[in-house]
Amino acid sequence: MFSNITDKIRLLFRKDKEPYLCFYKMLGFYPRNIEIYQQALLHKSSSIKAGKGRLLNNERLEFLGDAILDAIVADIVYKKFEGKREGFLTNTRSKIVQRETLNRVAVEIGLDKLIKYTTRQSSHNSYMCGNAFEALIGAIYLDRGYRACKKFMEERIINQYLNLEKISRKEVNFKSKLIEWSQKNKFCVEFNLIEQSLDSDQNPIFETQITVENIPAGTGKGYSKKESQQEAAHATLTKIKGDPQFIDAIFAAKAEREKAAETAESENTTAIHEEAIAVEESISVREEEIPKEHFVDTERIIAEAEEVAFRESK
Incomplete structure (x- = not known):
């Protein structure tokens, strides 16, 4: 509290108040070293040259933030779910720090509107917001330390945007779930890359089709093979649950x-x-x-x- 008052007083003597106020609304405190927060929002497609010709962007902060975020979420999950085993805790942490969750949270707090990137990159980089969120955590850590990072995650993120109980029960790895189902029921499942094309901006698009006992099941597209496989697995699981004719066909096969x-x-x-x-x-x-x-x-x-x-x- 006292630190925030001090930072607010210092802000009165600054000419560039707007960036500080913007980050305050998002973080709940005023940045001390605002340059590092601005770097966290600088996508590699908009890198700027620093000293000695070095390119400056948010990739290094993303690396740091990823590690810090893992530790913070592990800390929170460990204390939240007392008595739960390691496997449960690991899976819950993974669901919180996965790119899909971080992307959504980044949009919720308005981070997506502050990221600097080229228009071409925005069309296919589906993880850009999540990566920037990790970079933001790295910036907070360097500027304020671990306690500030944890407080930000607990008060500004988890309490407002994430339901840990619901997340812990959510199925997210559709490919893993499908493989588990096939092994349990002794079905032959194959992931086949059927097409690789380019979108209007010349970005690669992958299309995967899944077969169960050589019978076509779900298909999925994505900007990576992994993303297309997840989409295809999701579609296949939906078909298994809701298509009786498909079930009869794969059992007969x-x-x-x-x-x-x-x-x-x-x-x-x-x-x-x-x-x-x-x-x-x-x-x-x-x-x-x-x-x-x-x-x-x-x-x-x-x-x-x-x-x-x-x-x-x-």
Whole structure:
């Protein structure tokens, strides 16, 4: 409180009050080093040259903010969900710090209106706002420290925009969920990249189609393969839950595949058995081909050796 009053008094003597007031509305405190906050909003597409020809943008702050945000959210989740196991805590933290959540939060607090970028980049960089949010956390950390970051996340973000109980129960990784379902029910699922094209700004677009037992399921598009796979997996799970004809088709296909596999295994077992019999017969034939005189000679040699040994012992 006292720190904010001091910063507000200092602000009275500044000519450029507007940027400070803008960040105050968003953060709940006045920046001390406003340049670092402005850097957090500078996308790499609008990089500026700093000393010694170095490009200045928000990528380094994003890296720092990512690590700090992980620690803060882990701290909050650990204290919020007492008694929960590591897996639950890890999944909940991941859902909070994932790009989709951070993108939404960035828009909610108005961060998207302050980011500096080129028009071309805005058309396809779906994670730009989330990245800028992480960079903002990095700026807060450098300017005010860990406590200020945690207070900002708790009071300005989580309490106002995020329901931790709801997030902890939310299914977000559709691809992982689909793979888990397929393994549990022994279905064959494949992710196929069916098309790669360019949008009007020459940005790559990927289209993925998922097949279940070689039957077309969901499709999805995105500006990355991962994004298109998530969309396709989401569509597939929706189809599994709400399309009875699709369910009947994949079960029938699965039954045919398993029947074919059983037949192939049975034929393979028969072939192995027949081969074993052939080998045994071959060995038997070879044994019969050995001359009987060989055994007679062997017995005679042994008998003579025993007789010589008996004489010498006397």
